[in-house]
Amino acid sequence: MSVTEYLYGMLAGLTALAALVVAVRLLAFTIRCRAREGRLLVMLAGATTLFALCGANLVNAADNVLWHPNVPIVPSAWLSSVSGLVICVWFEVFGRYAVERSGFERQLEALANTDSLTGILNRRACLERGAALVEAARRFDHPLTVMMIDIDHFKRVNDRHGHEAGDEVLRMFTSVVQGCLRQVDVFGRLGGEEFAVFMPETNHEGAAIAAERIRASIEKAELSRNGKALSITVSIGAIAGSESLDEALRKADEALYRAKQTGRNRAVMVSETLGEPA
Known part of the structure; x- marks a missing residue:
């Protein structure tokens, strides 16, 4: 059984709402992450987002498929790749935004604490x-x-x-x-x-x-x-x-x-x- 299948099996009992909550929390933590572990969190967020979007539980994880009444059977690996790509883009956009905002806040703090003429503390x-x-x-x-x-x-x-x-x-x-x-x-x-x-x-x-x-x-x-x-x-x-x-x-x-x-x-x-x- 692959890691993806294991994750799907572990999350299979979640409702769509619960999966969405998990996904959002993982995304929020991922944005703050600066280490390699952030890549794994991206994939975890992608997996939980799938459940939130599908609104259905995993069936037949051993066969590596997802099932939903309104859509055909689609290989879960393909879904995982697509969702991972989407989440990576999301991570990149929000990650850059977080870094830029942090830098902007530091600039504002420096301006608030610095004497404009001499450059020392006000x-x-x-x-x-x-x-x-x-x-x-x-x-x-x-x-x-x-x-x-x-x-x-x-x-x-x-x-x-x-x-x-x-x-x-x-x-x-x-x-x-x-x-x-x-x-x-x-x-x-x-x-x-x-x-x-x-x-x-x-x-x-x-x-x-x-x-x-x-x-x-x-x-x-x-x-x-x-x-x-x-x-x-x-x-x-x-x-x-x-x-x-x-x-x-x-x-x-x-x-x-x-x-x-x-x-x-x-x-x-x-x-x-x-x-x-x-």
């Missing part, structure tokens, strides 16, 4: 991921550093050189900061010239080193604009460790304010326990 996505990192650090008692970074006198850049130059400065700044961070770090634009960085597994000493590295790299970077070199500096406030996202952002923002008040172009760390500059 405010909502950055704070969502930051909140998850803060919660994980609190739960497992792991170090985490939160930084607030602000471009010094950014309004002057726009006023003196135009908004186009300001946009180029933001992109240059983003590129330099990304070069100073690890893949596990979360970097996003909160708005205007204000940015946030979340650095998991980074304690007070590591945070101070990372903040100074970012500050120094930005200070050295130059943007050529109409034959003139355009440079910027940044002020950074950072806190290593906190109980909540709001608290971490508040303390980092306080440190950022101190950095601006004491001359800008500097990084200020806040003690986790005392709340004083470190």
Whole structure:
């Protein structure tokens, strides 16, 4: 007895409605399948679809035939081949549709989470991921550093050189900061010239080193604009460790304010326990 005959015999007791339900479920699973097993599921779906379409049970499976009162006896192998072809076409069409739709959904998600100018995370996505990192650090008692970074006198850049130059400065700044961070770090634009960085597994000493590295790299970077070199500096406030996202952002923002008040172009760390500059 062939595999096809065995399958027909196994499914012979199904009603047309039951067979249709099985066929639809198999098809749905087949569309999601990315492995070789999908070919077998295609044939199974083809077999069950036959029963759904014929509305009759298999008779005389050993003789390799199907019978229906309104149609002549037809070799089941031929029916299996035709139905398999139909299902394969169906699988190909819906499979491609599923892949295209999945890709489209990923593009939409990226657009929803990305700042259109700089290409990094926007405010909502950055704070969502930051909140998850803060919660994980609190739960497992792991170090985490939160930084607030602000471009010094950014309004002057726009006023003196135009908004186009300001946009180029933001992109240059983003590129330099990304070069100073690890893949596990979360970097996003909160708005205007204000940015946030979340650095998991980074304690007070590591945070101070990372903040100074970012500050120094930005200070050295130059943007050529109409034959003139355009440079910027940044002020950074950072806190290593906190109980909540709001608290971490508040303390980092306080440190950022101190950095601006004491001359800008500097990084200020806040003690986790005392709340004083470190």
